[in-house]
Amino acid sequence: MGMIMVKCPQTGRVIPTGIRSDRETFLRSVVFYGNTHCPVCRANHSWFAREAWVEEPVVRPREIFGDAPLC
Numbered sequence: 217m218g219m220i221m222v223k224c225p226q227t228g229r230v231i232p233t234g235i236r237s238d239r240e241t242f243l244r245s246v247v248f249y250g251n252t253h254c255p256v257c258r259a260n261h262s263w264f265a266r267e268a269w270v271e272e273p274v275v276r277p278r279e280i281f282g283d284a285p286l287c
């Protein structure tokens with residue numbers, strides 16, 4: 217599970233929407249939009265799925281680099 221992130225249209229900062237989803241589910245939702253309270257400018261922003269992305273919280277370097285030895 218990850219968090220759906222959007223970019224604040226006012227400041228360009230990345231803000232979490234507070235909505236949890238995984239990439240598969242998110243990509244399958246065709247008509248999907250939301251309204252998120254922005255902690256940066258303290259206003260509500262409407263956004264569409266095409267402007268949003270899922271950020272997975274866990275990054276495992278081992279899965280990226282495989283079993284290659286780190287020298």
Ligand SMILES: [Zn+2]
Nearest residue numbers: 224226254257
């Ligand atoms: Zn904002």
